[in-house]
Amino acid sequence: MAVKRTAAATPGLQTEEAAAKGWEIPNFTIKEIREAIPAHCFKRDTFRSFTYVLHDLTIMFSLGYLATFIDRIxxxxxxxxxxxxxxxxxxxxxxxLWVLGHECGHQAFSPSKLINNSVGMVLHSALLVPYHSWRYSHSKHHKATGHMSKDQVFVPSTRSEVGLPPRDQDPEGDGPHSAFEETPIMALWNMTLMMLFGWPLYLLTNVSGQDYPGWASHFNPYCAIFEKNQRWDVVTSTIGILVTMAGLAYCGSVFGSLAVIKYYVIPYLFVNFWLTLITYLQHTDPKLPHYRENLWNFQRGAALTVDRSYGTIIDYLHHHISDTHVAHHFFSTMPHYHAEEATRYIKKALGKHYMYDPTPIAVAFWRSWNECRFVEDEGDVVFYKN
Incomplete structure (x- = not known):
């Protein structure tokens, strides 16, 4: 049964944008959503999870082996x-494979914390991801999804941060603003740069994240992203990256730098593309608002997530991280192999508050890129403007 309740108007809250957009603020509870999902969907099976690791590694090594014949063509x-x-x-x-490491970070791979963190450390380090560092910042993202001052990724810039005058003094009002105009070629160039380098820049400098003081980086154990008791794990994560880089350097010395570039570096850039695209479109859409402190709660934030399909084959190979992401945000310890079933129940429970966008991915990306430029400095519910 769909949750019907929405938040009643509360004196003192600034919800004018929500009213103008016809956005109804939900007022359901996590308990209501969880009770709508069969209990077996929350069961973690270590053996089954390892079969997916074996599945991915088998495909990846098979592809690598087949690639050894390419230069003979x-x-x-x-x-x-x-x-x-x-x-x-x-x-x-x-x-x-990155998604499986991500499951480990959420403790969704196994009931054992040791297995989760051991497998996650290996998988993510092999893909140049600082496992624990990202695990901690990603946990903050899940705990504050859609929160203007606490979310950790693709946090909207405000009107003042992009250099626009106050709305009542802005001759272009809600836009579109000429300051953001780009030629199609320049827009494509900037989009490409973000897709290829946005992920490593986020890890290195917290690009698109909260504006922390100093060098906010997943490699800086003393930055504001982390608590004091997390510092050693951040150091350990960096050591994992260094071990992988040393292994790549060794392979370069044995097989040649060009081989490392062809077999590892270029596919790694494609991984960057997918991670950035998926995350961006999960949380950036003209239809989705962000909440400020007075109105935000966990379940409202979790519902500010868009499920999208990238096609049957890619959804399968990505372990349905994109088309079941709403379920993942409500219950991040749920294994991916139960998420499709759980999504069917969540969709019914949330009703109109469940967000799925069938827009072709390229069109959705272009739309969000052009229409999601900034939000207002004030308001408890704010929508993207351009």
């Missing part, structure tokens, strides 16, 4: 077409 066109195919497919499959 006499036709340059066919040879480069084969390499491009390898890079794209390997990037997709490696993103799936």
């Amino acid at each position: 006499p036709s340059p066109v066919l040879r480069w077409s084969a390499w491009l195919t390898y890079w794209i497919v390997q990037g997709i499959c490696s993103t799936g």
Whole structure:
């Protein structure tokens, strides 16, 4: 049964934008949503989880083996077409392995914390992700999704932060603003830069995250992202990255730098593409608001997530991280192999508060890029403007 309740108007809250958009603020509880989902969906099976690791590694190593024959192809066109195919497919499959490491960070892989953190450390370090550092910041994201001052990723810039005058003094009002106008070529260039380098820049400098003082980085154990008792784990995560980089350097010395670039670096850039695209579109959409402290709560924030399908094959290889992301935000310890079933129940329970967007991915990305530029400095419910 769908949750029907929405929050009643509360004196002192600034919800004018919500009223103008016809956005109804939900007032359901986590208990209501959880009770709508069968209990077995929350069961974690260590053996089953390991079968997915084996599944992904088998595909990835098979692709790597097949790629060893590419340079024997006499036709340059066919040879480069084969390499491009390898890079794209390997990037997709490696993103799936990243998702399994991400499950470990949520303790969704196994009931054992030791197994979760051991497997997660290996998988994420191999993909140049500082496991514990990202686990801590990602936990903050889940605890504050859609919160203007506490969320950790793709936090909207405010009107004043992008250099626009106050709304009542702005000749362009709610926009579109000429300050954001880009030629299609420039827009595509900037989008490409974000897709390829946005993820490592987020890890290095917290790009798109909260504006912490000093060097906010997943490699800085003393930055404001982390608590004092988390510092050693941050150091350990950095050591994991250094071990992987040393292994890549060794492979470069044995097989040549070009081989490392072709077999690892370029697929790694495709992983960056998928991680950035998926995360961006899960939480950035003109239809979705953000809440400020007076109105935000966990369940309202969790509902500010969009499920999207990237097609049957990619959804499968990505372990349905995109088309079941609403379920993941409500219950992050739920294994991915139960998320499709749970989503059917969550969809019924949330009713109109469940967000799914069937817009083709390229169109959705272009729309969000152009229409999600800033939010107002004031208001307890704020929507993107351009």
